[in-house]
Structures are given as structure tokens and as C-alpha cells.
Amino acid sequence: MTERERSTRRQVLRTGAALGVAGIGLSVAGITAASPGKGNENGEGKQFGRVYANDVLWRTNVVNVLDERPEPEDKIYFLHDGSGPIVANDDASDEQRSPFVSESAPGDRDWNGGQWTHYSAEVTDIAAFNDDAPLTNDGDIFDKDYIDVTLGRPGFGPPNYFICPLNGRA
Secondary structure, three states, X not given: OXXXXXXXXXXXXXXXXXXXXXXXXXXXXXXXXXXXXXOOOOOOOOEEEEEEEOOEEEEEOOOEEOOOOOOOOEEEEEEEOOOOEHHHOOOOOOOOOOOEEEOOOOOOOOOOOOEEEEEEEEEOOHHHHHHXXXXXXXXXXXXXXXXXXXXXXXXXXXXXXXXXXXXXXX
């Protein structure tokens, strides 16, 4: 077996193990939990989303909607302006490359594989947001007096509870 074959086999085994641990199937019929973008080097045409976690932008795809709040859970904050994702607002800073910010990421002790509970994080002052953008960790969300956080979706965006792993840096 050549070094290239071993490397490829390791990649396949790691990917399979990661999907198994996250408890997801390969159903592509779900929705993406972030601002969608085409996958890059290994995207093969799949739609990918992005989530900030611990100041890093992560890729995500394959979502399974849950009927109830997961236990254990990962909290995800959806930045929006009351009518749509903050990244869709023409007046908002382009520095914010995702409307989603997570409390944890792979490698953290409290990471639960992307079993999300959705929190609405409404930006009430776009100018103040632009001064601080990008917001890339949960501390950024809670430190700002111009962001109102409530449990659940704001009437749009991803469902209240879902599974969506963070599967590589964006």
C-alpha cells in the first residue's frame, strides 16, 4: 500500500468516524444551518453553511431536525435584524461572514457534536454592530447591549432544535 493510499484510507476512516459520532445520516434532504456557500476543495457541489465558534469560522452541512430540545445540547446564536439574517442586511458589515455563532466547537470539553438549540440574537443597532463586527464567539454576543437574545427562532432561520456538525474550518 502506497503512502497516498494510506493517507486516503485514513481520511475516509476519520470522516466516517466523525459522522458516526455526530449521530447523523447522509441525508442531503435537510437544510443548511448558516449562510449557504458552495463547498470548496471537497465540496463536490454540496451546499455548506458557516458557523463561528471560538473565533474560528467552521463549515457545516447535513441537518436533521429534532422534535425536542437535545440533551446534551450545543447553543447556537442566530444574528438577525428582525427580518432576516444579519449577513443579508445591506447596511451590515461584510466582515460578518456568518449569522451563526456557537458556544462551543469540536475539541471543547462541552462540545456535543452539533446538537443545536437555537437562540435568536436580534441586532437592534446596525451601526454599533458594524463597529464590532465580526462577532465570532458567544462572549461577543452577550457583551453587546444592542443584541437581544431569546430562546428559539425568530420566525425564520433554522428550526429550534437540529443536528448539524461542524466539519472543518471554512
